[in-house]
Amino acid sequence: MTPYRPIDPRNDDDTELDSAREREKQRALALAASVGSLMVGMRRGGLSGLLLGAFSGYLAYRASTGRGLKGTGRALARGAERTLTGHRTGPLDLSASITIARSREELYAFWRDFTRLPAIMTSITAVDDLPDGRSRWQAETPLGGTYEWEAKIVEDVPGERIAWRSVEGSDVPQTGEIRFAPAPAGRGTQVELNLRYELPHGLLAAAPLNFVNALSREAVREDLRHFKQVMEAGEVPTGAIHASAHEGVAR
Amino acid sequence: MKAVCWHGAQDMRVDNVADPQILNPRDAIIKVTSTAICGSDLHLYGGFMPGMQAGDIVGHEFMGEVVELGSAVTNLSIGNRVVVPFTIACGHCFFCDSGYHSLCDNSNPNAGVAEKMWGQSPSGLFGYTHILGGYAGGQAEYVRVPYADVGPMVVPDSVSDEQALFLTDIFPTGYQAIAQCDMQPGDTVAIWGCGPVGQFAIASAKMLGAARVIAIDTVDERLDMAATQHGAETLNPREVGNTLQLVEALRDMTAGRGPDICVDAVGLEAHGVGLEYWYDNIKQSLQMETARPIVLRQAIMACRKAGTVSIPGVYGGIADKIPVGALMNKALTIKTGHTHVQHYLKPLMDHVERGDIDPSFVITHRMRLDQAPEAYEMFQARRDNCIKVVMQP
Numbered sequence: 001m002t003p004y005r006p007i008d009p010r011n012d013d014d015t016e017l018d019s020a021r022e023r024e025k026q027r028a029l030a031l032a033a034s035v036g037s038l039m040v041g042m043r044r045g046g047l048s049g050l051l052l053g054a055f056s057g058y059l060a061y062r063a064s065t066g067r068g069l070k071g072t073g074r075a076l077a078r079g080a081e082r083t084l085t086g087h088r089t090g091p092l093d094l095s096a097s098i099t100i101a102r103s104r105e106e107l108y109a110f111w112r113d114f115t116r117l118p119a120i121m122t123s124i125t126a127v128d129d130l131p132d133g134r135s136r137w138q139a140e141t142p143l144g145g146t147y148e149w150e151a152k153i154v155e156d157v158p159g160e161r162i163a164w165r166s167v168e169g170s171d172v173p174q175t176g177e178i179r180f181a182p183a184p185a186g187r188g189t190q191v192e193l194n195l196r197y198e199l200p201h202g203l204l205a206a207a208p209l210n211f212v213n214a215l216s217r218e219a220v221r222e223d224l225r226h227f228k229q230v231m232e233a234g235e236v237p238t239g240a241i242h243a244s245a246h247e248g249v250a251r
Numbered sequence: 252m253k254a255v256c257w258h259g260a261q262d263m264r265v266d267n268v269a270d271p272q273i274l275n276p277r278d279a280i281i282k283v284t285s286t287a288i289c290g291s292d293l294h295l296y297g298g299f300m301p302g303m304q305a306g307d308i309v310g311h312e313f314m315g316e317v318v319e320l321g322s323a324v325t326n327l328s329i330g331n332r333v334v335v336p337f338t339i340a341c342g343h344c345f346f347c348d349s350g351y352h353s354l355c356d357n358s359n360p361n362a363g364v365a366e367k368m369w370g371q372s373p374s375g376l377f378g379y380t381h382i383l384g385g386y387a388g389g390q391a392e393y394v395r396v397p398y399a400d401v402g403p404m405v406v407p408d409s410v411s412d413e414q415a416l417f418l419t420d421i422f423p424t425g426y427q428a429i430a431q432c433d434m435q436p437g438d439t440v441a442i443w444g445c446g447p448v449g450q451f452a453i454a455s456a457k458m459l460g461a462a463r464v465i466a467i468d469t470v471d472e473r474l475d476m477a478a479t480q481h482g483a484e485t486l487n488p489r490e491v492g493n494t495l496q497l498v499e500a501l502r503d504m505t506a507g508r509g510p511d512i513c514v515d516a517v518g519l520e521a522h523g524v525g526l527e528y529w530y531d532n533i534k535q536s537l538q539m540e541t542a543r544p545i546v547l548r549q550a551i552m553a554c555r556k557a558g559t560v561s562i563p564g565v566y567g568g569i570a571d572k573i574p575v576g577a578l579m580n581k582a583l584t585i586k587t588g589h590t591h592v593q594h595y596l597k598p599l600m601d602h603v604e605r606g607d608i609d610p611s612f613v614i615t616h617r618m619r620l621d622q623a624p625e626a627y628e629m630f631q632a633r634r635d636n637c638i639k640v641v642m643q644p
Binding site: 187243244 | 268269270271272274275276277308323339341342343344345348356357358359360361362363375381384385386387395397398537538
């Protein structure tokens, strides 16, 4: 369901290299740069060495596909831009699933009370119940501010599914759905969380606005993991030894 | 409180740090009475384990007295003398329910990182890499113990600290290395690495009825301990030669069959003879592989057809030139994993209580906690015949 749009190959490649001779020259340069960055990377070691190694591989790939050194910078910049914005100007769909050794009914009952969700959702600081299946959500932004919106339950099938959506006029319109299905051979319940954020101006534009750290598949997985930890073990684990080092855990 | 903290390769220090607090309802705080340095702590000390941060409190073999309990811990009382498994396990997930406590689904707060490296995350561990949770360890005066209602076990009065301490890790680890192999009457077990885990694997193999145990190590004192304590036959690769020669020696010792069970109790820092060792040493220092899997190769090559290779030795990342052809063509079984300590704690405590085994045989040095930097240095260099150091805060 993720709307992945393949990059148009016509726009992807950089420069048409005019002559065969120029092409050969560029290939040789790319290959030399590849070997050079591999050697420097190996000497440096660590993260920078690893990055240089990856860069070396990229250059070798360019050389092998008949492209040269020319236009490398532009191609890399375009790749970075795409990563940050390009793909993300439509809706952003995030899904994750997890198996929890508890019954569908228990898991549904926990989730149905939205006010308990801050205990498991890292970016959510508070949820207040409002009348008519509505709720007010509050998230902390990376820069320490708060961001609020109102959501409304649109579907509620006990033990199976809850779906909600932000009400009209939200800055980042969003929908969410959690599903509960039996896992095989009595191994509990398979839980699937599907979130969709409408990002009319791209992910980068949404970043200062709200909780960009929540807008990743990893964050959704992590929240589901917290759900499992609370339901199976009764608490979210922490490696900290004292309270000041104890962040965002077990409430 | 005082605690042994990792500050980088070859740099352990005794620091003053904040006392631990109860943070979750199932926590307990233990006042440590005895703690030991594990061979796997040397992987941290040598700088071979990724995911360490300067200031991390190390140590995963410890026992002591309960001084504080979280609201959900009802099976322990203040003052109880307990031994604590090094694997942190919630006791209620699919894996804990199945006896695979070191694979607990819930105890690693950094499971997302472990999933990136290994696909799925094992349990959290005390005093080890942040990939496995970054839990503060027990080479300290006090330690916070999560899930204290399922982990720690009360030690009977008749069992001393030194007899109980190794139930935290190395005794069950050596025991599991054999117990998971479905040993048959008449089986010969070959064990690479006669450090503490190897010694307990040798003892366990004898206890579980192995016909013969062959102990392999490059340090003569360790081979002596294997021979005198447990009646093992010994083999020193420095005398036998390279991998091929070692495999041939093991074939000769078993009339061509090869050992039925081959145990790699060495792990990622194996030593070897000749070109092979240099090859792995160079690749490891260039970070092109994270392990020197020399022993693993030898175990696979030496193992009897349809035999079992058991790996209690620790590995972290990627290793090269694993003889996968031998593995497949000889239909070998691999058994490995961190130890499901909670699963073995009770039966092994019973063995100790009955006097079937006195685990303190492995101790060579007794020191104070503030001598830890010296102890690490000595253990790493195998100086003064050092096999196992126990420290008291």
